[in-house]
Amino acid sequence: MTKVEAAVKKHLFINGGDVEAAEYAPLYSPYSGEKIAEIAMADEKLTQDAIKAAEAGFKVISKMPAYKRSAILEKVAKLLEERLEEAAEVISRESAKPIVFAKGEVSRTIETYKFAAEEAKRIHGETIPFDASPGGVGRMGYTTRKPIGVIGAITPFNFPMNLVAHKVGPAVASGNSIVLKPASQTPLTALYIAELFKEAGLPDGVLNVVTGSGSVVGEEIIRDHRVAMITFTGSPAVGIAIRNKAGLKKTTLELGSNAAVILDKDTNVDQVVDRHVMGAFSNQGQVCISLQRVYAHEDVYEEFVEKFAAKAKELKIGDPLDPETFISALISKKETERALGWIEEAKQNGAVVVTGGKLTADGVLEPTIITNVDPQQKISCQEVFAPVVIVNKISSVEEAIEYVNDSRYGLQAGVYTKNVDKALLASEVLEVGAVMINDIPTFRVDHMPYGGVKESGTGREGIKYAVEEMTELKLVVWNRGE
Structure with missing residues (x-):
């Protein structure tokens, strides 16, 4: 493996910019053992700061027209296309994924964000035939889908770019903000994507990346009342613990398998x-x-x-x-x-x-x-x-x-x-x-419904289906006085 000349120091990404932490931890290559980065280790306070930034970001992204959200996602896809080789190398260095598969992951990620851009324009409800019931005569109604707020996303190491996209893409498409906690071994890819979103014009605070230990960052995201939903990919043991602690928060859990x-x-x-x-x-x-x-x-x-x-x-x-x-x-x-x-x-x-x-x-x-x-x-x-x-x-x-x-x-x-x-x-x-x-x-x-039963989890990913998980159905009824 080509040696890295000097380990880079990577900070948290909160409210559109770098935020330093009190502590940093070394990140080593799984293949060569070389030190490739120093990674910020967030504490509870910094995690709370990210959630606060996401709260403010939600007020902006939830009011943004669909075509603008779609354009941002399209721009991210375009930037990734231009930097495919660079992005693949980031994945490969921190995860030891062979570069041929890392390039494949970047290509899939581009497609995932394109699907998200398209889906941003297709979030709609339906009309309800109220006169199907005698009590509904004289009324008309329809449903809409509304973004739910701050989404806590906890992602794994094995697809550090595309599985981030499966959480960030539908969240942005549907007008939600995100606090993302990437896997401890693969934070560089998540931080790389955050910079691309900033370059693409995503408002500050909509996407926040908080690196650190799951027992600190993950736990804070799960228990904070300002977080409306947890979307997690990882082990069944952790997923079950999240479900037990999440209370009334919505959860999508993509867990284990022995296919x-x-x-x-x-x-x-x-x-x-x-x-x-x-x-x-x-x-x-x-x-x-x-x-x-x-x-x-x-x-x-x-x-x-x-x-x-x-x-x-x-x-x-x-x-x-x-x-x-x-x-x-x-x-x-x-x-x-x-x-x-x-x-x-x-x-x-x-x-x-x-x-x-x-x-x-x-x-x-x-x-x-x-x-x-x-x-x-x-x-x-x-x-x-x-x-x-x-x-x-x-x-x-x-x-x-x-x-x-x-x-x-x-x-x-x-x-x-x-x-x-x-x-x-x-x-x-x-x-x-x-x-x-x-x-x-x-x-x-990446547009098919993806998820399992038993200890393989709950909910479905795939952009359209994730958007449904990340929105609430609202019914509007008009009494026409007839």
């Missing part, structure tokens, strides 16, 4: 194997809908495992800034050790490591494929968030559905089959927020 795919006996392995490699190993498996479990019919199982492993062995491992790199370091050594522990636990209980399962010389976990895994092992039933995928043999789609549903999570699932009845069955009975027919569960485009 699965079913391969029926008629699956053409050669046609699907590359797609599975992408789903299982892109961004080191640190994707909420990363392919973690494959249930392959016994007729295609051996062929799939052989070809899947061969493809995995070809992936280049190393420096995230190398354009040829496909796999780099996990977000921290602690996460790497956890994943290795889960792999070892599975091996001790009869699982077979087909490929991977160990570290390279520079500490990167190899892409790992494991077979014959007991469903109760952590590597199967919990969220591994690493380049690890299990492949188990099944005798029917119906059997596989039972395995997929036997999970705390239910975000997305996929099924490959040419049998329409099997596809319809899977789409009806899989306990997930979305079913992908003839595709992996890792499919997502």
Whole structure:
């Protein structure tokens, strides 16, 4: 990795400008270990200052015409297009996301802000036929959608730009202000975006970025009565704690997953194997809908495992800034050790490591494929968030559905089959927020409704659907005196 000449000092972004903190913490590259920045650590008072600024910002953005909000979002998209390479490098340096995937994330973020710009012009209600009831004769009514106020956004490390966009984009589109607390490992991307919004003309105070620990900044955002909604992407444990503390605040919680795919006996392995490699190993498996479990019919199982492993062995491992790199370091050594522990636990209980399962010389976990895994092992039933995928043999789609549903999570699932009845069955009975027919569960485009059931969370993202979460429905009734 190219060395950074000097670690930059990054302040909080409050009310349109930099605000210094009393304390700063070093930020290190997950891959090289080099120090890349000094990050401001906000306390309760500075977090409250950000919320106060957002309160004032809400009064401005909520009165701004839709076309102006749309124009700001379009401008941000344009600025990102002009600076795609620079933005991707920011992501790659702080998260160790391979640069090829970081560029892909920037491209998706551009699209997300464009969707938000379009959606800003489409926030509307409906007329109600009051005369459908005898008591409603002589009255007419309609609904409108109103922004709710200050939105507290808490975002993860794995998509530090696009998952910020999925919270900031719809908030701005719908006329809300934001206090954003980014993941501790990826604050630089959030601060970079805040500067772009300022350049694009977003009024001061509408977007505030408060870096620091979750136990200080996050807790203050959750408990402050001036914050109307919490939108969070992260672990189920933290999400459940937020739900318990949020009171009557609205919450959207995008939580865990151990996404699965079913391969029926008629699956053409050669046609699907590359797609599975992408789903299982892109961004080191640190994707909420990363392919973690494959249930392959016994007729295609051996062929799939052989070809899947061969493809995995070809992936280049190393420096995230190398354009040829496909796999780099996990977000921290602690996460790497956890994943290795889960792999070892599975091996001790009869699982077979087909490929991977160990570290390279520079500490990167190899892409790992494991077979014959007991469903109760952590590597199967919990969220591994690493380049690890299990492949188990099944005798029917119906059997596989039972395995997929036997999970705390239910975000997305996929099924490959040419049998329409099997596809319809899977789409009806899989306990997930979305079913992908003839595709992996890792499919997502940024305007679709995205969210899950069970411990995968509550609410939906996808710009239109997030706007609905971030607005309140208001009914207006006119009595015409008839």
